[in-house]
Structure formats: C-alpha cells, structure tokens
Amino acid sequence: MATVSVPAAGAPEPSGVMDKGLKKNAIGYISNIVIGVASTAPAYSLAATLGFIVAVKGVGVHAPAVMLVAFIPMLLVASAYKYFNRADPDSGTTFAWVTRAFGPSFGWMNGWAIFLADLIVMASLSAIAAIYTFKLFGFTELGESKAAIIVAAVLWIAIMTWICYRGIELSARIQQVLLSAEVFILGLFSVVAFVKVYGSHPPAGSIKPSLSWINPFAMSFGDLVVALLLAVFIYWGWDSGVAVNEESEDPAEGPGKAAVVSTILLVVIYVVVTAAAQSFHGTGFLTNEANQSDILNALGSGVLGSTLNKLLIIAVLTSASASTQTTILPTARTTLSMAHWKAVTVLLSRVHKRYLTPTVSTLGFGLLSIIITVVLLLLSESVLEDSLTAIGFPICFYYGFTGVACGWYYRHELMKSGRNFLLLGLGPLAGGLMLFGIGAKAAVYYYNTENVSSAPILGITLPLWMGIGGMLLGAIVMLASRPFFKDYFARKTETARPGLLDQPPPTGPVPERVEF
Numbered sequence: 001m002a003t004v005s006v007p008a009a010g011a012p013e014p015s016g017v018m019d020k021g022l023k024k025n026a027i028g029y030i031s032n033i034v035i036g037v038a039s040t041a042p043a044y045s046l047a048a049t050l051g052f053i054v055a056v057k058g059v060g061v062h063a064p065a066v067m068l069v070a071f072i073p074m075l076l077v078a079s080a081y082k083y084f085n086r087a088d089p090d091s092g093t094t095f096a097w098v099t100r101a102f103g104p105s106f107g108w109m110n111g112w113a114i115f116l117a118d119l120i121v122m123a124s125l126s127a128i129a130a131i132y133t134f135k136l137f138g139f140t141e142l143g144e145s146k147a148a149i150i151v152a153a154v155l156w157i158a159i160m161t162w163i164c165y166r167g168i169e170l171s172a173r174i175q176q177v178l179l180s181a182e183v184f185i186l187g188l189f190s191v192v193a194f195v196k197v198y199g200s201h202p203p204a205g206s207i208k209p210s211l212s213w214i215n216p217f218a219m220s221f222g223d224l225v226v227a228l229l230l231a232v233f234i235y236w237g238w239d240s241g242v243a244v245n246e247e248s249e250d251p252a253e254g255p256g257k258a259a260v261v262s263t264i265l266l267v268v269i270y271v272v273v274t275a276a277a278q279s280f281h282g283t284g285f286l287t288n289e290a291n292q293s294d295i296l297n298a299l300g301s302g303v304l305g306s307t308l309n310k311l312l313i314i315a316v317l318t319s320a321s322a323s324t325q326t327t328i329l330p331t332a333r334t335t336l337s338m339a340h341w342k343a344v345t346v347l348l349s350r351v352h353k354r355y356l357t358p359t360v361s362t363l364g365f366g367l368l369s370i371i372i373t374v375v376l377l378l379l380s381e382s383v384l385e386d387s388l389t390a391i392g393f394p395i396c397f398y399y400g401f402t403g404v405a406c407g408w409y410y411r412h413e414l415m416k417s418g419r420n421f422l423l424l425g426l427g428p429l430a431g432g433l434m435l436f437g438i439g440a441k442a443a444v445y446y447y448n449t450e451n452v453s454s455a456p457i458l459g460i461t462l463p464l465w466m467g468i469g470g471m472l473l474g475a476i477v478m479l480a481s482r483p484f485f486k487d488y489f490a491r492k493t494e495t496a497r498p499g500l501l502d503q504p505p506p507t508g509p510v511p512e513r514v515e516f
Contacts, residue, residue: 017090017246018340021351022333022358023168026247029254031172036241036262038179039330041323042269043186043315044128045234047296048388050274053230055287058223061207061278064271065216069224070231071267073438074238076431077399078263079423080406081242082256087409087496089251092337093242093330094402099341100494101405105478108488110401111338112474113394117236118331120387120466122369123376125324126153127384132317135297136310150377154370160325161366164332167355168247171329178322185315186269189296190276193303197279203302205282209275229392229442232435234270236395237323238262243330328369332361343488344481382454386462389446393467396439403432410496420501443468 054063081093090096094114099107130152134143142148164171197206212218219227238259245255277295278286280303285291291298296316300309336358339349350359376384406428407414414425443464445451452461460469482489 017088020091020246020336020340020349021356022091022246022336023356024247025249026168026356027172027244028249029258031176032241032244032248032255032258033261033265034175034179034241035172035244035326035329036238036258037265038175038182038319038322039237039240039326040235040262040266041125041237041319042266042273043182043296043312043319044125044323045319046186046270046273046277047294047316048124048128049230049234050277050295051286051288051291051293053227054278054283056223056227056230058219059227060283061210061213062215062218063227063278063283064213064274065218066224066227066231067234067267067270067274068214069216070228070235071263071270073399073403073431073434074235074263074266075260076427077403077435078238078259080403080428080431081239081259083410083424083428083501084402084406085242085245085256085259086252087500089245089255090337091243091246091333092341093239093245093334094398095334095338095343096341097409098401098405099343099491101409102401103493104343104489104491106401106405108338108343108478108481109471109474110398111334111343112478113398113471114334115331116470116474117391117394117398118327119365119369119372120391120470122157122324122327123153123373124384124388125320125327126156126369126373127377128320129153129156129317129324132313132320135313136317146377150374153373153377156321156324157366157369157373160321161328161362161369163325164328164366165352165355165357165359165362167357168244168329171325175322175326178318182315182318182322183269185311186273188308189299189303189312189315190272193276193280193299196303203280205285206280207278207282209279213275213278214271225438225441226445228438229389229445232392232395232438233388235263235266236391236399237326238266239399240326240330243333246333328362328365331365332358335361335365341488343485380454383462386452386454387466389442389452389463390466390470392442393439393463394471396435396442397471400432400435400439403428403430403435405432407432409494412495412498413501424501 050063053059053066059066084097088096088100092111095107095111098110127149130149131143133152134148163174196203197208216224241258241262242255245251248255277299280299286295296312300312304311335344335348338344339346348361348364351357352359376387407425410424414421446461446463449456449461452463454462457465
C-alpha cells in the first residue's frame, strides 16, 4: 500500500529542493548550453584522443561512425537528466536523483563517482593548459620542463578556482568567450581542410569523405566497443550545465533541455572535425605515433599555414582552461548538495555571503586538485595517460546509474503514453545499460597489461587501480560514514508523483512524492 514519504530529520524534504544559498536566476539557457559544451573540452579531447581512436584495429576511416555511436548512449542519458531535473532541480544532480530512486547508499556512491572523475581529470587538463600556454608564446624549453609545467598547471587551477569562487556570472561570461573562440577555430580548421581536399592540388595522402565513414556496421563489434572506450571520454562533461540548475533561470526546464542540446552540438562538432582531420592527410598520418597525442597541432601548419596555426594552439588552450573551470563548478555543487542532504560534513555547505558560491567546496576541491596534479605530474607521463583511461569507470558508473534510475523513478508513468515509455523508460534504461556494458568491457580490456602504457602494480594495471580501485575506496568511505550521517542513510526510496509531467514546471517546492 502506498504511503506518504517522511524524510529523515534534517534531510531535504521530498516536497522540494532545499535552498542552499546559491544565487537564483543568475544565468540563462544559453549559458547552460555553453557550460555543458565547454566542459567536454572539444578541441582538447579531439587533439588528445582522435589519433588513438583511428588507430584501433578495424576503425580507420570509420572514426566518424564511432563518434555517432558514442553519441547514442549520451543522448539517451541526457534525456534522463532532462526529466529528472524536471522533477528535482537539485545541484547535486545524479547524487540527489539516485538517492531518491535507489536509496542513500547508491546515491552516495554516485556522488563519489562524480567527485572521483572530476578530481582525476584535473591533472591532465591543467597540464595541457600549461603546455599550450608555453607553445602559444614560443617557450619551447619551458614546455618540455616538468618543473615549469607543474608550476603553470598549479597556477591555472588556482586562477580557475578563483573565478569559480568569485561568482557564477563571471564564470559563465568567461565560458562564453572561451567556447566561442574554440568553436570558431575548429570550424575554420574544418572548412579550410575540406576546401583543400577538394581543391585542384589536394594534400598528399588526402582522401575525400564518403558516407561509408559513418557506417558503424563496417567495423566488427569488438573493434567498435574498444573504440567506444575512448570515445566515451570525449563526450563526458555535458552534464555540467545541469549542475548549475539552482542558479539558472527556469531551473526545472532550462538546464535539462540544455543537456540534450549540448550532446547534439557535440556530435556535430566531433563528426565534422574528425572527417576533416582524416580527409586532409589520411588515416596513416593520424595513427603515426609522432602525431597521435596531438592531432590538431600536427595538422595545423598544413591546414591553416604556419601563421594561422597559432589558432589551433589557442583552441586547445581555451578548451583545456575552460574545462578546468567547468570541472570545478559541478564538483563544488555536488559536494555542496551532499552536505545539505547531510551525507557529508556540513563544512562543505558553506556559501559566500556576497558571491553566493560554495566556499569550502570550491576552494577545497581546487586545493585537492593541485595536490593530485602535482603527484601525477611528478610520477610519469605514462601515469598521466593512464589516469585518463581510469576516468572512464566512474563516468560509466554515474551516467549509467542516472539512466537506469530515471526509468525506475518514473516507473508508474511509463505506460501512460508511448512518449513516456520511450523518453522516461526505454531510452534512458538502454543508455544506462550501454554505458555499464562499456565499463565492463573496459575492465576486461585494461586488465591486459599490453593495453596499458605504465607498469602494473601487484599484477593490476594502473587504470584499474585508479578507476575501479577509486570506486572501491569510495565504498569503504561510505560505509565508514554511515554512523556519522544516520539521518541521510535512514532515507527511504521514492517514486515520481503521479501526473508530475502533466503540470507546469514547479517554481517553488515540488509537491510530495509517493514512497513504496
């Protein structure tokens, strides 16, 4: 028999989102989209990953097809974000939603997964921002000095942490400038590359685009899945636009729609730039080991010429720096939400009285990022590369859980219409299961030492130590936390209130949900 849910004392009421002190109506719908796209760092992601995707056995010219297939689970999970946010526009996003659908233990672990993925990626993003800063100004020797890179990376994290601390409006304005420059340069690169390929004197090794490039069935299933392990990282980050929902105009609708639009914009960028890159010099150029780790820079002088090549350096620099900033934003809001739900220490719930931004959550994550960055950069280049591989495990975990939890949370609404069944149930569930499958395949693939650049530790590869080991560490911390946060862990699961989606978006507290 259904009963009205009664939350544990001190936890956010099921009747609405607890006011966390963040600034209301500070940013609009466009800013939500900008933050979502910028968080994925399109230029940096392509520069660092495209060559390795093309090099996967059986992929070759079908890299655009890999981008299209990787887009499918992302779009399906973005639908889950849209409809979960409609019911509960909480800045904790997956943490809050999975807590409601599957209970506090699963919710806590998803909050940890967001924190873990964001923490690990900071080292790579800040290092790339440092290296490309030196490249832009021609400081070649500094770009090859580990000490200089560490100092510059720390400075980049400190600057972006300060921007996030100073206010969401400043963060949004800077994101608009950085992303505009990045997308313009990528568009220019693609147009010039295609013009030269179709010109009277095409570059050596160039190949004209074909529709077969976007055919995923031209690859074996095994080869496609291995390529998807890399492509998942390229798309990760679009959910950052939803993490600022409590500071957005129309918080229940705008950020959720922005998540869907962000994934669509990303697939367009990735397919077009990928096709342009491999058209210009062919796949052999992209798979050359000397070019693999920085494809855009390797193609730069050939496509744009020696003078305009600086634009691609600027594109990767703005991409990495923007993503550094938009990694700090959602992480601070996730831990802020967890603190308000009384799942972690109340210290993380503090908000600046003037700037209305999380203080301890923002500054604490910035400091912790600096520590992890210094450690990883001091170890070795291969360790840094493997840290990017490790990120895939928490990504698949929390994206996957969001999709599955959406179908379960709205389970009583699924059969009311075909639209509900597809967009609330089948689609998000399928997207979540796809990501779980990719994560499982990744565990098998990276268990093989031949697929990892650094040496194993106790017979286990570093991506497994950092990715799966990091999640296991979170489980231990969660279990140890239970006696100290009894109110949160006493919460019961909930389901969406009947007819929730048939009514106008809430402007105040959301009516009570029903517990079963």
